[in-house]
Amino acid sequence: MDWVSILPPLVAIIVVFWKKEVIMALLLAVLCAEALILINAGGAVALSPITSVERVIEVASSPGNTRILLFSVLVGALLAYIRDSGGVTATVDWLTRKGVAKNRRQVGGLTMFTGIAVFIESNLSVLTAGIFARGLFDKFGMSRARLAYIIDSTSAPVCILILLNGWGAFILGLLDTYELETSSASILWGSVPLNFYALFTLAIVAYTIVKDKVHGPMAKEDEQVAHSDTPLTTEPATKARFMLVPLLTMVISMVGFMLWTGNGVLAEGSGSKSVLYATILATSVAYFLLLFHRRFNHHEAVAIGFKGMGELLPLVTIVLLSLTLGSSLKVLGTGVFVAGIVGEYLPLFLIVPMLFIAGAIMSFTTGTSWGTFAILIPIGVPLIQALGLPPSLVIAAILGGGVFGDHCSPISDTSAVSSIAAGCDLLTHVRTQLPYALVAGGMTLVAYVIASLVMIG
Numbered sequence: 001m002d003w004v005s006i007l008p009p010l011v012a013i014i015v016v017f018w019k020k021e022v023i024m025a026l027l028l029a030v031l032c033a034e035a036l037i038l039i040n041a042g043g044a045v046a047l048s049p050i051t052s053v054e055r056v057i058e059v060a061s062s063p064g065n066t067r068i069l070l071f072s073v074l075v076g077a078l079l080a081y082i083r084d085s086g087g088v089t090a091t092v093d094w095l096t097r098k099g100v101a102k103n104r105r106q107v108g109g110l111t112m113f114t115g116i117a118v119f120i121e122s123n124l125s126v127l128t129a130g131i132f133a134r135g136l137f138d139k140f141g142m143s144r145a146r147l148a149y150i151i152d153s154t155s156a157p158v159c160i161l162i163l164l165n166g167w168g169a170f171i172l173g174l175l176d177t178y179e180l181e182t183s184s185a186s187i188l189w190g191s192v193p194l195n196f197y198a199l200f201t202l203a204i205v206a207y208t209i210v211k212d213k214v215h216g217p218m219a220k221e222d223e224q225v226a227h228s229d230t231p232l233t234t235e236p237a238t239k240a241r242f243m244l245v246p247l248l249t250m251v252i253s254m255v256g257f258m259l260w261t262g263n264g265v266l267a268e269g270s271g272s273k274s275v276l277y278a279t280i281l282a283t284s285v286a287y288f289l290l291l292f293h294r295r296f297n298h299h300e301a302v303a304i305g306f307k308g309m310g311e312l313l314p315l316v317t318i319v320l321l322s323l324t325l326g327s328s329l330k331v332l333g334t335g336v337f338v339a340g341i342v343g344e345y346l347p348l349f350l351i352v353p354m355l356f357i358a359g360a361i362m363s364f365t366t367g368t369s370w371g372t373f374a375i376l377i378p379i380g381v382p383l384i385q386a387l388g389l390p391p392s393l394v395i396a397a398i399l400g401g402g403v404f405g406d407h408c409s410p411i412s413d414t415s416a417v418s419s420i421a422a423g424c425d426l427l428t429h430v431r432t433q434l435p436y437a438l439v440a441g442g443m444t445l446v447a448y449v450i451a452s453l454v455m456i457g
Contacts (some may be wrong), residue, residue, distance in 0.1 A: 009367075010327075014323065026322060053457065067275075072316045072319050077309050081304060085296075091135065091240040094240045104142060124154045125151070126155045143224070148433070152407065160403055172242065204440055217435070283305075362376065363404070365409075372398075373398065406429070409430070
C-alpha cells in the first residue's frame with residue numbers, strides 16, 4: 001500500500017504528543033490500520049472496530065504474547081509484595097549502612113551494573129535493576145524518569161553487545177539462512193565493536209552517573225523531585241530478605257529456565273518462557289516468605305497481590321495494544337515500505353548509514369526492534385553479497401538502528417516495560433530519554449559515514 005501504510009503509526013505518534021494519552025493513541029492507530037487493511041481487501045470500512053477486536057484476540061492468543069502479558073501483570077504482584085513488606089526500605093537501609101550506596105553516583109553505578117550483569121534477557125534486566133533501585137533513587141532525591149532512562153538505555157545495548165541470549169540466537173537464525181564467506185557467528189561477534197549506537201548509549205549513561213548530571217526534560221524532573229514538599233511514603237523497614245531473596249530467585253531461576261528451554265544451551269533458550277517462569281517463581285517465593293515470617297496472612301497477601309496487579313493494568317493494556325498495532329502493521333507492510341528508503345542507487349559509503357536510519361524509522365514507527373531485524377537483515381545481506389560490503393558493519397548498523405528507534409518510540413513495548421519497572425509515567429520516560437537517544441543516534445550516523453569511507457573506500 002506504499003506510503004499509506006505509515007498512516008497508523010503517524011496517527012499514534014501525533015495523538016500521543018497532542019493529547020498525552022497513549023491508550024487512545026494506540027486504539028486509534030489500530031482502528032486506522034484495520035480500516036486500511038479492509039480497504040485494500042475490498043471490505044467495508046465500517047467493520048474496522050470488529051476486525052480490531054479480532055486482531056487483539058489474535059495477538060493475545062499467541063503463546064509468546066500471552067507470556068509477555070502474564071509477565072507484565074505478575075510483576076505488579078511481585079512489586080507490591082516487595083514494597084508493602086518493608087523489604088525495599090530495609091534493603092535501602094542495609095546498602096547505605098554497608099557503604100555500597102552512600103551517594104547518588106554509587107546508586108547510579110549500582111543500577112547500571114545490575115542491568116549489565118543481568119544480560120540474559122532485556123525485560124529481566126530492566127525489571128531487576130528497576131525494582132532493585134527504586135527505593136535508592138527515592139532516598140537520594142533522583143527522579144523515577146532518571147531510573148527508567150538508566151535501565152532502558154543499559155538493557156538493550158548490553159543485550160545486543162553480549163549476545164549470549166535470545167537476541168543473539170534470533171539474529172544468528174536469520175543469518176544462517178544465507179551463504180556467506182564467513183560464519184554467521186563470526187559476523188555477529190564482529191558487529192560488537194562496530195555497534196556504535198549501543199556503545200555511545202552506554203557511554204552517555206555512564207557520563208550521567210559519573211558526573212551526576214542530567215540535561216533537558218530529565219533535569220526538570222529531577223528538580224521537581226528535589227523541591228517536592230511531599231514526603232515519601234514508605235513502609236517501615238523490616239527484613240532485606242523480603243526484597244533480595246525474590247530478586248535473586250528471579251535472576252538465578254531465569255538462567256536455569258534458559259538452559260532448560262534451550263536443552264542445555266543458554267543462547268537457544270526461550271526468553272518469553274524463561275522470564276515468565278522466573279517471575280512466577282519469584283512471586284511465589286515472595287508470597288511464602290511473607291507467610292512464613294508472619295508479615296501477612298494468606299488473605300492479606302492475596303489482596304496485596306491483586307492490588308499490585310491492578311496498579312499495572314493501564315501499562316499492561318499499552319503493551320497489549322502495542323503488540324496489536326505491530327501485528328496490524330505487519331499485514332499492512334509498513335516495515336517493508338520503510339525499508340524501501342534504502343535505494344539501490346546510493347553511493348556505497350552511504351548504504352550503511354541509510355540502513356541505520358531505515359532501522360531507526362522502522363523501529364520507531366512499528367515499536368519493535370526484533371521486527372526491524374527480521375525485515376532489514378534479509379535486505380542487508382543481499383547488499384553484502386552483491387556489493388561486497390563489510391558484513392559486520394552492515395549487521396551492526398541494522399541492529400543499532402533497531403535499538404535506537406525503540407528507545408525513541410512511545411509505542412514500543414520495551415518502553416512500557418521500562419516504565420513498569422521504574423514506576424514512571426510512560427510519556428515522561430519517552431520525553432526525558434529522547435534527547436539522549438538522539439545525541440547517541442546523531443553521533444552514530446557520523447561514525448557510520450566515517451567507518452564506511454574507511455572500510456569501503
